[in-house]
């Protein structure tokens with residue numbers, strides 16, 4: 275049966291993996307379900323061959339932390355895009371609008387999640403002591419197990435009993451004792467000899483009888499660990515998927531063919547879309563060609579590593595930036611040096627090292643994101659100063675791919691988001707002309723809902739630009 279499910283997925287195009295539900299269930303099948311099947315009694319025939327071939331492939335298969343990451347990605351998508359868990363379990367991306375579930379995107383390739391898939395997401399949340407998500411996913415798992423009583427698949431790790439056990443404890447932790455008791459009683463009916471559950475029921479009864487018990491109407495709230503001061507705005511900007519209609523109401527935000535002061539551009543003007551004046555943010559359409567984008571991605575693949583962020587003087591991975599990245603030198607290929615030349619022509623900035631960093635290529639996988647941040651250093655000990663060429667004065671960010679949904683670039687305080695436009699480049703100044711960081715540039719890469727997002731960053735530093743960008747003591751400029 276598992277084999278059939280695998281062939282089903284492999285026969286679909288690779289783009290099926292762009293769907294986070296397909297990606298999650300495939301990772302789960304390869305990580306834990308294979309293991310369950312290999313070590314099951316059903317696998318008795320040809321057991322040696324079966325185990326040997328599993329062990330041979332083991333190092334290529336996703337690890338437990340990959341599965342945990344995929345489950346966390348689903349919960350991130352659920353939160354940021356306000357998706358219903360029931361919709362996700364049915365292979366759909368739905369949001370409630372006036373108490374009606376509405377599809378926010380329809381896909382040709384999707385997959386339902388099994389009861390065990392939902393159980394696993396719930397368990398990942400439970401283990402992080404995130405009872406909010408645990409309850410939502412375990413409720414879905416319990417419902418799916420209840421709908422098919424007595425059926426259990428070899429590849430499953432969970433069962434209705436295990437779901438009820440975790441669910442009851444999650445409700446208990448959230449202060450909803452009567453729910454915890456009802457679920458424990460349901461569990462006891464399936465497993466009457468379970469002494470631990472009987473003891474728990476007695477404890478819940480005592481608590482309910484005493485004044486220590488809290489109201490059963492405790493509201494489920496998202497955990498504080500995902501707290502961000504700007505979260506509501508960030509999520510709203512992500513949900514609109516870029517290009518707010520209000521953006522077009524201001525006549526100063528226009529589109530033109532830009533030639534600047536550069537001869538190269540006179541022959542081939544650049545399509546410029548002004549997104550914002552304060553901070554100054556513009557999108558240059560068709561900044562690179564499809565073949566250049568493909569080449570940059572190809573050059574980056576061997577060097578991709580989990581992205582890191584500055585934390586004090588050091589750099590380390592962080593839950594708020596989930597992606598892989600690689601650095602490409604201008605000398606690594608003519609495509610890279612040509613991109614540098616084009617950036618210099620457009621911005622008149624000096625992008626020669628060490629006045630700019632190498633090109634950073636970033637790939638966001640399922641649920642990949644970069645929460646609100648500044649590109650410039652906000653502390654003097656930041657690694658940004660390692661080049662000894664000052665702070666990051668400007669960002670040039672090229673979209674090397676499109677995405678099917680999500681992944682827009684949200685400017686939180688400036689109140690707009692830019693959709694992913696393949697081959698376009700987004701430019702903005704990070705610093706005021708007096709060298710101070712511009713707080714209005716706070717921005718984020720929204721989680722990728724469906725697709726495989728690639729961008730390339732070119733960060734230009736302050737030094738070397740003295741004649742290109744004159745300083746000013748006016749803090750407004």
Ligand SMILES: O=C(O)CCC(=O)C(=O)O
Nearest residue numbers: 644682683718719729731
């Ligand atoms: O991916 C995006 O849209 C934003 C990326 C970003 O801000 C960064 O890499 O610094």
Ligand SMILES: [Fe+2]
Nearest residue numbers: 647648649717
């Ligand atoms: Fe950034």
